[in-house]
Amino acid sequence: MKQYNAIKAKYPDALLLFRVGDFYETFGQDAVKSSQILDIVLTKRSNGSDNNELAGFPHHSLNTYLPKLVKAGLRVAICDQLEDPKMVKGIVKRGVTELVTPGVALQDEVLSSKSNNFLMAVHQGDKAYGIALLDVSTGEFLTAEGQEEQVAKIIQSFRPSEVIYQKRVKYNFSEVQSKFLLDDWAFQYDYAVDKLTALFKTKNLKGFGIENLKDGIIAAGAILAYLDETHHFDIQHITSIQRLNQDHYVWMDPFTIRNLELVYSPHPKGVTLLNILDDTCTPMGARLLNRWMVMVLKDLKAIHNRQNIVDYFYKNSDVRYDLREQLSQLTDLERLAGKVSTGKITPRQLLQLGQSLQIARSIKSIASKSSIKEVSDLFAKIEDLEPLNQKIFNTLSDEPPHQIVKGNVIREGVSEELDQLRKIQFSGKDFLDQMCQREMERTGISSLKIAFNNVFGYYIEVRNTHKDKVPSDWIRKQTLVNAERYITEELKEYETQILGAEEKILAIENQLFIDLIQEIITKLMPIQQTAKAIAYLDVLSNFAEIAEKNSYIKPEITDGYDLKITEGRHPVIEQQLPLGEQYVSNNVLLNPIDQQIIMITGPNMSGKSALLRQTALIVLMAQMGCFVPATAAEIGIIDKVFTRVGASDNISSGESTFMVEMNETASILNNISERSLILLDEIGRGTSTYDGISIAWAIAEFLHQSNMKPKTLFATHYHELNEMSKSMERIKNFNVSIKETKDTILFLRKLVPGGSEHSFGIHVAKMAGMPKHVVARANEVLKILEQTKTDDQLGNKTEKLTEENMQLSFFQLDDPILESIREEIMNTDINTLTPVEALMKLNEIKKKLGK
Template identity: 65%
Template sequence: KVATAKVNPREVIQLKNSLEAIVPIKALASNCENLSLKIMGDTLQSCEILREKIKETLNEEAPVNVLKGSSIAQGFSSELDELRGLSKSGKNYLNKMLERESARTGITSLKIASNNVFGYYIEVRNTHKDKVPQDWIRKQTLVSAERYITEELKEYEAKILGAEDRILAIEQQLFSELVGWLQQYIKVVQENAFLIGQLDCLCGFAQLAEENHYVYPNMDESHDLDIEDGRHPVIEKQLPIGEPYIANNVFLDRETQQIIMITGPNMSGKSAILRQTALIVLLAQIGSFVPAKSAKIGLVDKIFTRVGASDNISMGESTFMVEMNETASILNNISDRSLVLLDEIGRGTSTYDGISIAWAISEYLHEHPSKPKTLFATHYHELNEMTETFDRIKNFNVSVKELKDHVLFLRKLVKGGSAHSFGIHVAKMAGMPQQVIHRANKILQKLEKSHSSEELTDKVKSLKDDMQLSFFNLDDPLLEDIKEEIVNTDINTLTPVEALMKLNEIKRMLVKQKRA
């Protein structure tokens, strides 16, 4: 605002007050044992000349708009002080004149006022107009009064109005000169603001860590992520008084446990674990302590999340389409230092489509050369079978305790897959009519009998055989012959034409077999 001359007097006073607040901060930081804080303290500018200039130029109670007057301090400009004195004394003179004329004429209800038409005037009620002296000049007649002017009144009006106009002009000029002078300090003030912003952020981190028992995270160049007793920084603050947050361990690397497949009931806390992991990594990398017992974090370049459900109706995109767009973006941009968090991918379509997509995405992430660390929360319990095929995928579940008529959520992440989602129990908790709950349980029992999840799991298991097939099934003599042809071909001496001829020869062998 100073650079564009859009700043107002009150903002300049606030700037001065802010600079004065820097003085004790600079002293504290400069005497600090921490080298980084000491450098910041030494770099802060106290701007003493700037503060003194504003203090002597502007009134401490300066208005927002310079046109309202009283912006410039008393004693800064002798001309301004003189005009202010004249303005005030002129008004005092009018009051004395009113007293004098009331005594001279005997009219006790005399009033001196002004308007935009003819300036200052003396108003006389009709009951006293016969007492008006001859030297008064009538200017206006009202229903119940008449207004007059005198030569003496006009002279003092000119002095007062002239003084007020001149006062405003001088105040504007002096304020403009101050703003112009301030421009040389723009860079210094901006540097101060940047350093104070840094200190404010660091103080916020320190207070947060102190009050909520955060720990110092060990950052290194590895690809590992090892969080012990991690907590969600927001959820733990919103819990009822006396209720502890159930902390969880998360370990991910690129060699043994690249993908954690998290299953568990609705409302058990799967999404919270995903989000807290992302927040702990993010807090660590912006320089904050983290909500955990300990944390060892290899540098992460990107945190990819596909959490929650939303649509984009204006663009004609369904919830599932938005989910697929976001997931595609993740798969196309992962690197070896990426952290991928996927929450219930494929839930927006049919069960078989969803399982197929979720399986294929998990397989892609496992087989990708970058081997990105991944947390995958899902209700597709069939995905638990992936651990038998893919050695870096591990099953975990958020545990629950099944009681007689309800389910107790323990919120603890433990090894192994989960076989139930308890969706009907969550519907009951939400207040669904008892008739609906009863009917849903009956339908679930029928579906479980007619569409055995074991049958579906067996089908999914068979996928691993398809994936592990050799390119050549050596029981087939034709493929054995083709293998011999390829193995015995010297690629280094093969010309492009010979290569095409060799390819055509292999093709003829296959076509001949097909016809037979």
């Protein structure tokens, strides 16, 4: 326990798994936590310290239990025995061999194959935040600089599983599960430059285009410091660092990424755009698509490049089918490369790497069928690594085990010494049978047998009836009731040879396996290049597959300013409709000349919000290079997408729904550009009616009068805003049409010119199952309120409502007894009743009520 406490003191923030014999043990509060998370037994044992709680599990179950601890957001220090207990007298030397945290996990059981596992570092400089992101499992390393909103956007986009920062950072990382405060020494510029140039084996950082990002470099250096602290030293697969330049991608603030549900949904059963667009065949492709969803292109040339490749695969379905069939057989090349570098790869996984490289070579040959330059160029990026994968096949056995200690890892013929030792190991029984037969013939002892035990190894057993025939060169080791056991020099020599063979076989196999890994490490960059090219092919052929399956078309992307969508559909909602039901498509036309702002009115549940979202999703899909759900689309490049849809209180920060709404809207108005697309839904509804109308009017007016002329869809309940089109030429009124019947309404979900005069909220309440008397009362109140709109008269009407109508509201229930009582009271002339008659009448009413 003294040894345990000394090690634990070095890692106070981590749960310490302490190896004792065949078990990993936890003590004290660590034991309490692990027993709850892992559902293992918590016991108490007097051990001379305060940490008498104890919980543990077998060491071979580490890969079962460790992921559960990490997924719970814990940092886990693995403390192993550093010496062979058989060779040591007293306490075995122990030390932490790995510190596993949510951000630096390498175990397959912790990682999701379809998404990256990013560790994020944040440094607050004098003028900006420095940000760095690393997925240690794939080697992807990114850095950026920006203000607080940039930090928020990166967290929303990349969903880091852990963030490290220093005390001076004022940002609140409430959205990140695991946070760690790193000492200031790790956030030093000179230290960061030294660490990065040493890792990449370069003289400076100019080749990566980040030399001017001082704060970003500091954050990247802090990540490398954290890797050292967590004992991750083998990181040759981190071969470069990329600048995350937001100027290259469509700006979407955190609210927009959340509101549009691009890659995740706040609702437990919500379906995201990623769910609809992801039919990728490889883990690398799935992760790349995830990235593209939040880093949408705004470079016209790059978009057209992607579109041309998608178009090729769309039109050449036979090539696409062949490619996707090959892709589906690949394993995760990126993460296998990471495992090679960190020494975490198993023999079975190494064989899978060789098989995947062989498949990649056959994928490369598909390029010969294409005459499209963009397609050929992409296939050309797949490296021909035939010598390497042949080396893997020639070294490893056909079916290597998951663990090298299981043996039979290296193929026969690779090492003559290994083959000889295996011959000794596997021919041992034959040797012993031959020796037994020879000794029987030499001595004349017919019942002689050779056996083995753990006390003194191999021995010859002779029954007492034959012990007088035992040769003088045999050495007696044990006397039994009916027999005696002997050893010979030849037997002991053979024992040494056969028992040493197993240990030597393991050592030789292990060394040959390490040599193979070292050779593969020299080819990590071409392997990663191949993985990247395959990921691109996977995503773009996936877009073609989705386009064919969901009837998408190729949009026309231009450098103009018009946005024209013909019969557009919501890509997510249309896939969720009941079988046989068709999604109602809509046209949207926005331009800075005569239709910059569309004011959309219409009832609740009519589809206003869906129309807003589908417009943004179609634009983003198009600029990703994907085809879109429409019959035609012409999209002038959009550089920023802003949404103010939905409402949610931020109570933990003391912000009401209205405050959240105003914060988000202020962010929009302060950051608009001439290529912005703005989606506003029910602005101002979080405050009083006239306040809300005033705010919504002022916002719409600001957007119309702005020199930027951003394209805007403005959905509202405030029918008063329809008046704006009379004085502002670029605002046009539309409504989502409905069909009224006598008692109800039918939502047609079609956008038509003109404003709507009613919101039909009471009809929606009725459809939602509101009690009938509440709906009836609402209709009465509505009729009274609609008679006037001035404040003075409204006050009078409210008083009238309270005095007259509310007095009878008790009887407006769907109950025949109460209704009959109501009729009786209404038909009674109380002016002619005597006091006794009034009491009798009251008694009759009580009897009707069962009182």
